[in-house]
Amino acid sequence: MQTLEKLSNRLFYLPPYKKTDRPILAAVVGDNQTLLIDAGNSSSHAKLFKEQLASYHIFGDMVALTHWHWDHVFGLSEMDMSSITNFMTYDKIKELQELSWEDKKLDERVKAGIEIPFCADAIKLELGRKREITIPDPTIIFEKQIKLNLGGVTCIMEHVGGDHSTDSNLLYIPGKKRYFLVTASMQICTQKNGIIPLKK
Numbered sequence: 169m170q171t172l173e174k175l176s177n178r179l180f181y182l183p184p185y186k187k188t189d190r191p192i193l194a195a196v197v198g199d200n201q202t203l204l205i206d207a208g209n210s211s212s213h214a215k216l217f218k219e220q221l222a223s224y225h226i227f228g229d230m231v232a233l234t235h236w237h238w239d240h241v242f243g244l245s246e247m248d249m250s251s252i253t254n255f256m257t258y259d260k261i262k263e264l265q266e267l268s269w270e271d272k273k274l275d276e277r278v279k280a281g282i283e284i285p286f287c288a289d290a291i292k293l294e295l296g297r298k299r300e301i302t303i304p305d306p307t308i309i310f311e312k313q314i315k316l317n318l319g320g321v322t323c324i325m326e327h328v329g330g331d332h333s334t335d336s337n338l339l340y341i342p343g344k345k346r347y348f349l350v351t352a353s354m355q356i357c358t359q360k361n362g363i364i365p366l367k368k
C-alpha cells in the first residue's frame with residue numbers, strides 16, 4: 169500500500185505503484201481550498217488518497233486532471249468533487265465514457281493496437297472482475313491556462329502537450345520556492361530542493 173508523503177505544509181503526494189499502473193496523486197493545500205492533482209486509476213486508489221489526506225485533516229475541494237489516460241481519471245467518480253481540465257482532455261474523456269472495460273472488449277482493443285497490453289493487464293489487476301467504470305464529465309474546462317487561487321497559494325495549470333500525451337497539463341506554484349508539479353512525466357520537483365524523481 170502506498171503511503172502519503174509530505175513535502176511541505178502545502179504539498180503532499182501519494183507515490184506511484186507500478187504493478188497496477190497507479191500514478192502519483194498530489195494535493196496542494198491552500199488556506200481556503202485544497203486542489204488534488206489527478207483522480208487515480210480506480211475508486212480504491214482515489215479512496216486511499218482521500219483517506220490518507222483525511223488523516224492529516226486535509227480534504228480536497230477540486231481535482232485537476234493532468235491528462236486523459238485511464239490511470240488518471242478512473243477514480244473521478246469516487247473523488248466526488250469539481251474537476252478541472254483542458255478542452256482536449258475533456259474530449260478524450262467523452263470518448264472513454266463510451267468504451268467497455270470488460271475483458272473481451274479490452275482484449276479486442278489490444279489486438280487492434282489501440283490499447284497497450286500493459287494497460288489492459290493493469291486494468292484487470294487493479295479493477296478486478298467487476299468493472300463498472302463511470303467517469304463523470306469534467307466541470308471546469310479551460311483552453312490554454314487557468315489560475316487557481318487556493319488562499320495563500322496560487323496554482324497555475326497550463327496545457328503544454330508533449331510526447332506522453334498531447335493534452336498534458338503542467339501544474340506549478342509560482343512563488344519563492346517555485347514548486348513544479350510535472351505529473352504527466354511522473355515527476356514532482358522543486359527548484360529549491362532539486363528534482364525528486366518519482367518515475368513510475
Ligand SMILES: [Zn+2]
Nearest residue numbers: 235237332333
Ligand atoms: Zn499517461
